[in-house]
Amino acid sequence: MTVLVFWLFFVAFVSAFAAQVARRVQLIATAPYTFSFDDLGFRVNRFLVDVVFQARTIRERPFAGIAHAFVFWGFVAFGGYTLTEFLLGLGIVDLTHTAWFAAYRVVLTPFAVAVLGGILFLLIRRAFVRPVGLGTKVSIESIVIALFIATLMITYLLTFRLEEGTMAERVNWWIHMLVILAFLALIPASKHFHLVLSPITVFLKSPELGNLPNLDFEKEQVGLETVKDLGSKSVLDAFTCVECGRCQVNCPAWGAGKELNPKTIILQTQEALLAGVHDRKLGEVYSEKVLWQCTTCGACENQCPVGIEHLPVLIGSRRGLVSNGDAPDYLGAMYNNLERRSNIWGLGYDQRTKFVQSAALETFDPAKHDVLVWLGCAGSFDADFQKSLRSLFAILRAKDVRFGVLSKERCNGDPAKRTGNEYMFQELANGNIEDLKAAGAKKILTSCPHCVKTIGNDYRKFGYEVEVVHTSVYVEALTRSAESSAKASAGREPRETVTFHDPCYLGRYAGKVDEPRNLLTRFGADIVEPERNRDNPYCCGAGGGLLFADKEEEPGSRISDVRFKQLQATGANTVVTACPFCSIMLKGAQASAQADTQFVDLMTYVNGKLQPRV
């Protein structure tokens, strides 16, 4: 009789679970296929680090992260116990009187205590501390789930106290089992579905941050226009979201008071999918305005503990808008510049030639030169950034590095790619690849982190492989010898306090955080770190085409103003930058703030210390 009743409960709850899961699986299965499994080694490693060891969960929020890890490890540990009790309840087999089960229960006890402690901590945090990332309203459902988990652990621990066969023991057992079943039925429609999906999502997440496969124009691909265009990985992401809000609190646009909230984007995807509005335009689902507020800094995607990729959705939707001619006016002007003059400024190429001549640069020849220096739009035209390049050339010449430049360059295409103008990106990329191949470049050196990402990663999707090194990395290795350190310290100059602003495309995308710091400390600087640094910097506001955006159109503050204040708060009077666009944005913010803060590019700083003082 008991077995029959248990079966009834079991079938009812498991069907409820299965029906909800089936609906979501179907949505994933019918979406355009975008799963990939390349670089398995990397994926396995990340699975171990981020799922098994919970690194990404713990990293940003150590206390909540460890509490979560306790609950997670406890869940895994309890798997066998739950199975055994279900086999008993369903009348299949009774393994509860075996020796190994007794031992297993003992082993589980510390886990149960850890889970209980962890979940109570998380419950208090959610109900009373209420961090902003978790949303403004307390989620009743999360409270219920937390109480469920606590109940499971308490009922488990009570089994050691209650005599088998007594009424109390039976009630305790039924509570435990029914809570598990109710929990199961609640999971799919809640953020707790991440329990099931996140290990899969983390495994399927692209090894490359901000991975945007090329559009195939032969197949008439135009980007994401409506809900049904969202790829299977994006649909999976939408159901995996655990609503922790790491993406939100790390988003520079959200931080500056703009409307963009990456978490909202994912939840809006989920809502649209479940509502079945497959033909709804993504510009309406998310709002066009919001889509143009993303700097593509990658913080959301990089901080996400459950493997969600925000950028393919944000930039994919931009592609859909651009394909329909719905880009903001300021981008129209920039696209015009790219189309006519192949650079973002719309300046004539004679100006690049003038700089190349005045800096006495040779045209790259693989027989004569070790590296090709890629100037980029800033290096070619921005007189201010050209000072940094002249410093770089001085360092390279002092170290006898033989280098040359291309006789002409187009913009690498980053602003076109990141704003969704894929056609223009491919035009620029194909032209550059042709030139780079013809020049025989094997190693490219550039001071622009956007060029590093685009030429190094995005060009690979055209089958073009080349080593691209940021100057901070190259010069760090170049000046590593004892001789230069000795020379630097022999100067006995007083050490200088500086702060370093990590460019998103260097620190976060390329993961190069130690090289610039090594350079600075080697050459007499004491670094005070700003809020948001290393591989999770706060964006300067230039990325994703926003260098050209009007302030007038936007709510909130400028992202650059917010970042400048963070840098100012370090107390250091010198800010070192390593990206021309960060430099432009932050200098603009500094000028507007009427502040005295000095900016120096990393190469200029290093060269200044290498030059003998007169």
Add this chain to the structure above:
Amino acid sequence: MILVIAEQRDGKLNRATWETIVGAQQLAKVSGAPITVLVPGAHAAGVGAELAAAQVAEVLTVEHAALEPYTPDGFTAVLQAVMGQLSPTQVLLPHTYQTRDFAPKLAARLDRALVTDVTAIKTVGSDTAFVRPMFQGKLTADVVPQGPGPHFITFQIGAYRVDQVTKGTGAATVRALDVAVDAATIRQKPDAPFQQARQAVDLSQAERIVSVGRGIKEQTNIALAQQLAEALGAEIAASRPICDAGWLPMERQVGSSGQTVAPKLYLALGISGAIQHLVGMKGANTVVAINKDPDAPIFEIADYGIVGDLFEIVPAMIAALKQ
């Protein structure tokens, strides 16, 4: 005969017409042909009298119901009739939006050559060639129009300077021309013309601009720049920090997130020359920069650079201008 087709609206002459007359006078030097100016549209008489000051053989006006309001069909029909009466060898037009609208249609209707956006006239052997940009200005081509006349030539705005026009000793005769055109052949029915809401201050049309940067230091010092602007008859503009601080309204900001300007004179006071500012003023003819930092990027593009204290230099300039 060289025929210049003037452009006017409601009796107000488009000044690019004067530039086209300069082009016609250059062409006449080579061919010796007389120049006739045709003013089409309502209120043509007044404009005709104005243009009669130029050294030309004759000014003709043509007013016809088919010309008002402007339609490409109406203009083509009237001008086709005019070509029949006058049989010019060349027809010169300013390369305005209106010309771009009807000139190709007119040339195609008559099956005659059309050379657009011409920047100069050149003699190549025994031929007269018209110089025009190609491939977004990357190349220039010398075009010798082929086939029977009239050849249609449109001149880029700014190809000639208005002040180079040769004035006649007396006013040329102004004569009204009659044409017979069936207005019923006009297929277009234009709506009332409208102008997109422009910013209150349109710096893009300013001939002279005094632009202020952070080197001005205090809001009260803006007055000094304003005095200089008044003395020069210039508009005042600024770089981003000045507008951010509210010292000048946002609509006076020049740069990639402000207005794009192309004045004849751009005087940059205490502007360092961040690239975002430079791209907004790269079209300026002559850039004069005053900055105390000799390494300021603005000097890279300035035609005249003064390294020094603007608070000494500007008052001296104002005093000199007032003399």
